[in-house]
Amino acid sequence: MKSFEEKTLSTEQIFTGKVVSLQVDEVELPNGKTSKREIIKHPGAVAVIALTGDNKIIMVEQYRKALEKNIVEIPAGKLEKGEKPEICAARELEEETGYACSSMEWLMSFYTSPGFADELIHLYIAKGLYKKENPASADEDEFVSLMEITVEEALELMEKQSIHDAKTVLAIQYLQLQEAMVGK
Template sequence: MAFPEKTLQSEVVYDGPIFRIRKDKVTVVGGKTSYRDILEHNGGAVILAVKEDGRILMVRQFRKALEREVLELPAGKIDGDEDPMDTALRELKEETGYQAGSIRHLTTISPSCGYTTELLYIYLCKDLTPGETHFDDTEDLDLYEYTADELVDRIMKGEIQDAKTIVGVLFARTAGEI
């Protein structure tokens, strides 16, 4: 099946500091028209940071959309035309205080390709050096360390539901990285 939808008209209906939303009028199968609401997002970097002892750095923070705290891998949005790897290194330092001696791209995911342009770039960071955190003015999070087995167990029990964390941990485990 190779039927690309053709955009006939596009209108920005919201333009905020983190994302914007546009409404596209498109042609669909059979030549009919339909509308697509698209959330444009610059993307983000996700950090699977592994300490020398094999423990993985995790953060717990309140997520307003879910109205609860979430245990997740450190991550952050890409600023402007920033390289995703630079975003990963910046966010690692900001959220955990650690700096990585080595960094490698593991995979890129589209968290919800039905309505957003957002891509998340997942990186494996090792050779960590501790330092001080540099939270954004609006961030309040706690740092934790877990073994890979503990994280996989929490994922399989449904205790971790954050998609980027599930993909990052299980991808790295399957690839033999953790």
């Protein structure tokens, strides 16, 4: 495989926030010329496909300011510094849904927008769900409502663009593929 590595010549830190930071790198291209790259740095995140005993998916609906609309998503959240993804997945499941699980399995990890960001999401599937008596509360600036839906209902919500984010679309398509494989 041919290498198209870009050598970093300099980095200018533009912004450092609570969730992301922005830097501009000057790079040397494989042909010797230089260019600039605007890069969002993110600590990484987890997302959880939470399945009930009757194969319904626990989803959260929340307002996303960047989109200026509500969307329906699988539970997810940002990794805290030094936090293991499987610990974060259990924490986010509990905080966003009030559920815990007897089984949490890693499925895959994927970059969300590699053209300009280094965010890596670790996707898990949670089974054996049970309601926590005193669940950890959600972040104080997070407002969500819960839904339990089937894969078919999720596909309808994708068509209506109520489910409209990559991690949730990937999760639904994963479940759809699993159903198809079981049906064979």
